[in-house]
Amino acid sequence: MQNIKHIIAVASGKGGVGKSTAAINLALSIKERELKVGILDADIYGPSVSLMLGVTQGIKPNVKEAKFFEPIIARGIKTMSMSYLISGSTPAVWRGPMASSALHQMMQQTLWGELDFLIVDLPPGTGDIHLTLSQKVKLVGAVIVTTPQDIALADVRKAIEMFGKVDVPIVGLIENMATFICNQCGCETKIFGSGGGEKLASEYGLPLLGTLPLESPSSTEVNIEDPQQMLIRSDAIVREFDKIVDGVLDHANRSRASDTEVVFE
Numbered sequence: 483m484q485n486i487k488h489i490i491a492v493a494s495g496k497g498g499v500g501k502s503t504a505a506i507n508l509a510l511s512i513k514e515r516e517l518k519v520g521i522l523d524a525d526i527y528g529p530s531v532s533l534m535l536g537v538t539q540g541i542k543p544n545v546k547e548a549k550f551f552e553p554i555i556a557r558g559i560k561t562m563s564m565s566y567l568i569s570g571s572t573p574a575v576w577r578g579p580m581a582s583s584a585l586h587q588m589m590q591q592t593l594w595g596e597l598d599f600l601i602v603d604l605p606p607g608t609g610d611i612h613l614t615l616s617q618k619v620k621l622v623g624a625v626i627v628t629t630p631q632d633i634a635l636a637d638v639r640k641a642i643e644m645f646g647k648v649d650v651p652i653v654g655l656i657e658n659m660a661t662f663i664c665n666q667c668g669c670e671t672k673i674f675g676s677g678g679g680e681k682l683a684s685e686y687g688l689p690l691l692g693t694l695p696l697e698s699p700s701s702t703e704v705n706i707e708d709p710q711q712m713l714i715r716s717d718a719i720v721r722e723f724d725k726i727v728d729g730v731l732d733h734a735n736r737s738r739a740s741d742t743e744v745v746f747e
């Protein structure tokens with residue numbers, strides 16, 4: 483835990499906006515810069531990181547010294563998820579009914595080793611888990627994912643404002659499912675209108691890190707039965723994440739100049 487340079491949370495106002503998709507794409511794109519990355523699936527109620535990364539279902543992390551979990555490595559990324567721990571018989575390290583204590587345990591008791599970035603895929607909304615995380619670890623920043631339809635909604639504003647209250651800087655916004663690229667002719671349609679992400683970003687003085695197209699399932703990489711669990715990572719999305727990673731690295735480097743030590747209370 484002490485060897486993690488930067489912890490970035492990925493959050494959204496509500497579910498289904500592509501938060502996990504964004505968190506995993508971010509992790510993969512950071513990894514492609516030859517940096518060491520881990521991803522913590524903190525979406526206790528709907529963990530999807532392992533499926534999206536194609537981890538064999540039913541796999542359990544090794545337990546060391548009856549207390550620590552070895553992360554499961556998928557596509558070069560160290561992962562830890564509630565989905566590895568909840569089913570079947572799990573060791574006694576896993577106790578406590580509260581979701582926030584579960585998150586804390588996964589964070590603290592995972593043998594992350596040396597990491598440049600730990601990406602935390604948060605549950606949607608602004609609940610206990612978010613507060614616990616913000617209080618227990620020093621987040622270098624939060625990335626907010628939203629879709630164009632949600633931009634006008636209170637949820638996303640609430641998410642932005644919550645991080646402000648707990649002094650977590652916001653790296654910026656990712657607007658997902660913003661445009662549709664026709665796979666017949668390649669033309670791009672802004673199905674929900676345009677400019678929403680920019681407007682929200684400028685309202686809060688935040689960078690718009692990237693705008694992701696709505697892809698058809700044919701562009702998914704992981705071919706599993708449940709299409710809900712496929713990772714969407716098309717060429718267009720990879721290109722956009724290249725830009726997003728620039729924004730994230732920039733933010734991390736700037737905060738590093740001030741202070742970024744990971745501290746526990």
Ligand SMILES: Nc1ncnc2c1ncn2[C@@H]1O[C@H](COP(=O)(O)OP(=O)(O)O)[C@@H](O)[C@H]1O
Nearest residue numbers: 497498499500501502503659695696697710714
């Ligand atoms: N840009 C996109 N184009 C097409 N489908 C997407 C896109 N982003 C996410 N999805 C799909 O939408 C669903 C919800 O995405 P997910 O990342 O699980 O959202 P969340 O974590 O916010 O609940 C998933 O089935 C995912 O594959």
Ligand SMILES: [Mg+2]
Nearest residue numbers: 501502525530
């Ligand atoms: Mg999710």
